[in-house]
Amino acid sequence: MTSPGNRLLAVEKLCVTIPARSGMLRALDNVSLSLEPGRTLALVGESGCGKSMLCRAITGILPGRAATNGRIVFAGQDLMTLGEKELNRFRGHRIGIVLQDPMSSLNPVMKIGRQIAEHMRHHLRMSAVQAMERAALLLDSVGISHPAERLASYPHQLSGGMRQRVAIAIALACDPELLIADEPTTALDVTVQAEILNLLSRLQQERRMAMILVTHDLGVVAGRAHETAVMYAGRIVEQAPTVELFTRMRMPYARALFEAIPRIDAPPHLVLKAIGGQPPDLAVAQAGCPFAPRCTKARERCHREEPELVAAEREDHRYACWFPCEGEDLC
């Protein structure tokens, strides 16, 4: 484990509950993780598992009526104790975020140059001219050609991939220490996805940023993240360095996700392995492991007691399962 002094971000026992019509939704349940400067953490899981909610909690943009518990320590400060004004000094400045759909996350009636420059002017007190020059440089660094002319374009004049590059430029504008990428490629064409992901990795290394990469696709994670955490029903159910995770998956849900990835060397017409059933209703408190209803390996204890996230053989590999998979064979 990393020493506490080294960590850029430390989330400790974070709980987020949201009142909804059907009851109190436990969107995040005792989530703890940490991230060092310059490292990438991947958050993987199905829709609704809480990965986006975690990103929003870190940036402090939760729905107004959310109840929270726990700590989010960024560079030594607990963000949960800060007010809006103080949080605004972190947002866009020390923490950058890239959202999922660049068509909706960019303002359609504002020129992209201005969208990149405005928070630079706010946080870094740049003049308009300085900010625009830097915006052009940023566009260049994210691989957009003719950056100076592009500053005057509107989002609808760009392709999907280019819009996401602009979104990345926006996120990087004030040189953040942490970049959160919330499903940055989900809304893009498959051909463009790899480009964007590679761009993110390159930029991260160049700037020595920490990055949280959120995705529902395990296949995206290999080779791009130092550490991977798998989430389910608002909890982290397995977490390990990526290589270790891929070679020795313990939790059946993680295994199932892994097996669901289509492989290029699989025989044609092989039926894709989907995970049966639905994710649980977060408003209903359940006894036992949240994945138990869908787990092929579930036994009586799984339905009764919720397993804790613990490290067994290796300190940096934690998982929450009573009957984890052994070795590399299928569970």
Added chain:
Amino acid sequence: MRFFLRKFLHLLIVVFAVTALTYLMVERVPADIAGEIAGQNATTEELVAIRARLGLNEPALARYVKWVSGVMKGDLGNSLATRQPVTEALRSHLPVTLELIALAQLFALLLALPIGIITAWRAGSWLDRAIGTAAFGFASLPAYAGAIALVFIFSLRLKWLPATGYTPFAEGIVANIRGFLLPALAIAMVEWVVLMRVLRSDLIATLKEDFILLARCKGLPPWRILLTHALRPSCFTFITVLGMQTASLVGGALIVELIFSLPGVGRLLVSAINSQDYPMVQGCVLLIAIGYVAINFLVDIIYGLLDPRVRKGLSHG
């Protein structure tokens, strides 16, 4: 281009239809103008002569056509009451109405804009609900009632502002504006409600968008997000309604003009109706109709300029 031409044609049709309708209605009046002009003891020959001079013997359609061709040349005929060209009277009365409308809409804007923004930002709060209730009340009060209340409070009790009277611009700007404050406020007190509601509703929808979320994630302060990101995409309906209101105010400011004795087009029209001054009535209605249609036309143009996406579509249409 074709888009604008078609709109313009539509415009012309509407204007002419309005004047034709007016003509038809005014025709029904069984008044005898010739008798009024000639006086009590006029002889039949005199009456006939006057009627012939005024062209009253020709069929209505012929007179209308003559009037229209006159309009094309910029001649609206002469007032039957004053014998002066109608255009002169319009020219001297129009600026007053325009100034009233401009001030009224300015006040309405000054009320609707900040209140709309604040209530949208704090939608659902007690402030929002309280303002909404108050707005409902204002919308149920007609302008003339508001005018009376304003006169009572500000003229009679507080003695701050004059109850009636008009000072031309040339004789003193401050006095001029003072004369317009109460009437403009009376109109604005009703107009602002619809504007505010429309703006608030569009803003609330915009604030749910992703790009507002991203703006918040950039750490921008709320007022900047509201003014620079949220406002512009939300103001289309607002501007359209503002335009439509202004257009209908051209004729709608009438009562207020009368209450405050402002020499505008409204008062001109009413006195023309009372004295059965056909050419003047026609002229005023023409002016009002043109104003209405022209302002709506302007609104369409501004709409296109504001939204770059609409502009793109226009160039293909």
Added chain:
Amino acid sequence: MAKPASDQRIPPFIKGVLHLSFLFAAAWLISICTGAVGAGWWAGFSPDQMDTARLAAPPGMGHLLGTDAMGRDIASRLLFGARVSLIVGFCAPTIGLVAGLLLGVPAGFHGGRIERAIMTGVDVLLAFPGLVFLLVFTFAFGSSLPTLTIGLGLLTAPRFTRVARANTLRFVDREFVLAARASGAGNLSILVREILPNVLPPLLIYMLLVVGYVIIAEGGLGFLGLSIPSPTPSWGGMMAEGREVLDQSPHVSMIPTGVMFLTVLSVNLIGDRLRSRFEGRDAP
């Protein structure tokens, strides 16, 4: 965690509508209507009876709401004036509604040239400033009660047409219409059986909002002295007459103002409440 059970005895529609403000509004309207209908019985005085001893007297001393500048009892005049306002206020929008149905629904249903012609006509009428139209209309046709009603009805017709057309367009492509057509129903029967029942409710709710507008418009005419000629009182006329004694006796103008305000407010409240319930959206 169990949800609290909802009250199942009262249907949700009615329950939402039984709001305090709604009750006040309904109570006020019922009182005004009763007062207007039974003005002859309720009114203590004849509307043109002048009590010269008490000119512009404040409320009290034999006159419930005081007297106006000519010594006439305000309360009685309000009741008689209510007749005009309410009759016109409800009949004129009805005319407009019928006109709107006859024009707007075919416009939306058939589309094409018919629609264009009708909607251009609507644009023309809308370009005619309301009050100007009323002035010229009353100038041409006089200001008796039927004339006023027709004139105001014509004034509201274009807006009804627009709303009727918009609502028709919402339904014209729906499945049940296509189904009816597939089973061989002719145009007229589709219009009457499928479209009309769906278009009528929103139009009726819109009509309530128009009622407020008409009451104000009639008040405006009365204010200018162009509504029902005296001796019949009208609310607008009373407001105008009160201006002469505004300084000394503001109640002469303010009381009719208040009454008109409460009436229009009540109508607006009910219309707004019904609309938000019917459309399932929250009213602003």
